[in-house]
Amino acid sequence: MKNFLFIMRSPPYEGVRVRESLDMLMTVAAFEQQVRVLFLDDGVFALKSGQHPQGVGLKPVAPLLAALDIYGIEELWVEEESLARRGLHAAGLALPVRGIRRAAVSGMVAAADIVVSG
């Protein structure tokens, strides 16, 4: 078994990066690998609650995020500095995620066997 770290850095609804990364990490989890997800930079916007992209003809990411639990992916992390810069608050997120300080990110990367960044 390998330790995978998926780093989500792209905002939602700009192309399909977020959806493809989520598909990929669910596939990896289905093969019973250990999966951690870290939301960084504009990737944190995927976590914002109250998104209604159907109004502009786009698919919501919330159902995919909600499915992570079913795949046994429980380690969801968000960089606290990324939230603060963007004016987001932990209370306004759609999922329970753990906060990590920027200074600790390098340690999380070093602890992974494989890092997938999207």
Place this chain on the structure above:
Amino acid sequence: MGALHLVSRSPHESSSLAQCLERVAEGDAVLLLAGAVYAALKDSVFAPRLQAALARVEVCALAPDLAARGVAAEEVLAGLVLVDYEGFVALSLRHAPALSW
């Protein structure tokens, strides 16, 4: 008749909004679209720069794009004008030329 500046990239991943704001003239309008609507969040580090721009130009954000991204009206910086698609059309009639950043 001032210009209409269309900005569509998040200010945190692209400097296009900052670059636009450095080139606007009094009487222009700036419309935040798509990922650029994240600039409208009042607690964002970008808010002071947008606030400063409001003294010279009208800054608008496209409401359907805010709703898509979960940004509620009460989270938006005061002074920004929220427009729907009809408002977008009205802006483009009141301003010329239009340019994208």
